Amino acid sequence: MRVIISGGGTGGHIYPAIAIANKIKKENPKASILFIGTEKGMEKDIVPKEGYEIKTIKVSYLKRKISIHNIKSAGMLLQGLWQSRKIIKDFKPDIVIGTGGFVSGPVLYVASKMGIKTIIHEQNVFPGIANKILGNYVDRIAISFEEAERYFKHKNKLVVTGNPIRETFLTISKEEGKRRYKSKTNNPLVLVVGGSGGSISINRAISDLLIKQPNIKFEILLVTGKKHYHQVMETISKKQEIVQHHTIQEYINDMPYALKACDLIICSAGAITITEINAVGKPAILIPKAYTAENHQEYNARALEARGAALVIKERDLNSGTLLTNMQQIFATKEKLEAMKKASLDASKKHATDKIYHQVIELINKEIVH
Numbered sequence: 001m002r003v004i005i006s007g008g009g010t011g012g013h014i015y016p017a018i019a020i021a022n023k024i025k026k027e028n029p030k031a032s033i034l035f036i037g038t039e040k041g042m043e044k045d046i047v048p049k050e051g052y053e054i055k056t057i058k059v060s061y062l063k064r065k066i067s068i069h070n071i072k073s074a075g076m077l078l079q080g081l082w083q084s085r086k087i088i089k090d091f092k093p094d095i096v097i098g099t100g101g102f103v104s105g106p107v108l109y110v111a112s113k114m115g116i117k118t119i120i121h122e123q124n125v126f127p128g129i130a131n132k133i134l135g136n137y138v139d140r141i142a143i144s145f146e147e148a149e150r151y152f153k154h155k156n157k158l159v160v161t162g163n164p165i166r167e168t169f170l171t172i173s174k175e176e177g178k179r180r181y182k183s184k185t186n187n188p189l190v191l192v193v194g195g196s197g198g199s200i201s202i203n204r205a206i207s208d209l210l211i212k213q214p215n216i217k218f219e220i221l222l223v224t225g226k227k228h229y230h231q232v233m234e235t236i237s238k239k240q241e242i243v244q245h246h247t248i249q250e251y252i253n254d255m256p257y258a259l260k261a262c263d264l265i266i267c268s269a270g271a272i273t274i275t276e277i278n279a280v281g282k283p284a285i286l287i288p289k290a291y292t293a294e295n296h297q298e299y300n301a302r303a304l305e306a307r308g309a310a311l312v313i314k315e316r317d318l319n320s321g322t323l324l325t326n327m328q329q330i331f332a333t334k335e336k337l338e339a340m341k342k343a344s345l346d347a348s349k350k351h352a353t354d355k356i357y358h359q360v361i362e363l364i365n366k367e368i369v370h
């Protein structure tokens with residue numbers, strides 16, 4: 001079985017691709033899997049760390065107005081189409097899978113035009129631009145929410161699968177998580193992370209809180225995002241007590257362990273992060289990124305709030321005070337905490353990876369090999 005997977009830019013497109021690849025590899029140990037991404041996307045780092053080969057192509061996005069940028073982008077797009085064709089011709093895949101992000105556009109388009117089986121996966125209620133266009137060409141469209149159906153013209157291609165996440169989230173225990181993420185204190189461990197790229201507003205609010213109260217009754221594991229790490233450390237390093245009692249990292253490669261180890265997560269409201277939180281049944285404080293397309297992160301966050309699994313703070317209301325009040329509210333009583341954990345677990349949609357895998361097998365018409 002030969003498979004090309006393309007998706008990238010940010011973690012929200014890359015980790016679902018990894019989850020699908022892991023499943024294919026588990027069921028078909030001899031499968032050959034190749035990723036296609038770009039030099040600039042996070043996939044260039046993440047994919048090899050997860051044990052897969054990646055080739056890169058040139059891609060750029062188009063702006064709405066006529067501009068020099070668009071002329072350059074059109075040139076790059078042609079190059080990207082040509083590079084995709086060459087990689088696909090050489091690799092001879094049975095199927096090409098797309099998980100969104102600009103890079104998946106040329107790869108899936110070329111594959112479909114070459115008559116190769118194709119499937120895309122959309123993580124959000126509001127589809128990204130690459131998937132919206134690709135929906136016209138690919139054989140199958142896997143969506144995570146029924147509400148996404150109306151954005152695709154070809155209803156016969158649609159299948160609702162949910163969001164695939166790495167299996168480790170489901171297989172490791174809290175103790176295993178705690179062994180990797182050892183506590184420095186006896187306080188509840190709070191993982192703070194602004195999605196795969198980090199969030200300036202979350203970093204600012206938590207740094208401010210730690211500067212004001214370094215001995216706060218919570219232990220913070222702050223993941224700043226690679227771009228923002230130095231800025232945060234510059235602000236925080238003036239207070240030694242902060243690094244004694246709390247941990248600050250730029251990025252976490254073993255998120256299943258960190259998420260299992262923590263007692264609460266404070267994060268932005270990306271679709272994959274939310275799926276992971278629910279899979280492990282953690283309470284959350286969600287801070288939707290305000291500028292996302294169609295405000296989809298707030299939509300994600302409000303759905304969990306309505307189920308009692310999360311509290312939501314809008315970015316414009318976020319500061320050290322609102323953050324601390326919400327944290328204290330969750331830990332006010334054991335009953336409250338337990339109810340949130342249960343609601344989070346109840347919101348979990350399972351078996352997405354299996355469902356996508358079955359679609360893949362059906363498309364290439366092979367027996368499932370156990």
Ligand SMILES: CC(=O)N[C@H]1[C@@H](OP(=O)(O)OP(=O)(O)OC[C@H]2O[C@@H](n3ccc(=O)[nH]c3=O)[C@H](O)[C@@H]2O)O[C@H](CO)[C@@H](O)[C@@H]1O
Binds near residue numbers: 010012196274292297
């Ligand atoms: C600003 C924006 O438009 N963000 C979108 C992007 O978010 P983003 O790329 O941040 O994606 P998500 O929050 O959904 O997922 C982040 C992924 O990165 C992993 N991770 C994160 C930090 C870290 O240090 N280590 C690590 O492994 C998480 O475990 C998760 O698997 O894609 C999501 C899925 O399409 C969308 O819902 C988000 O709205």
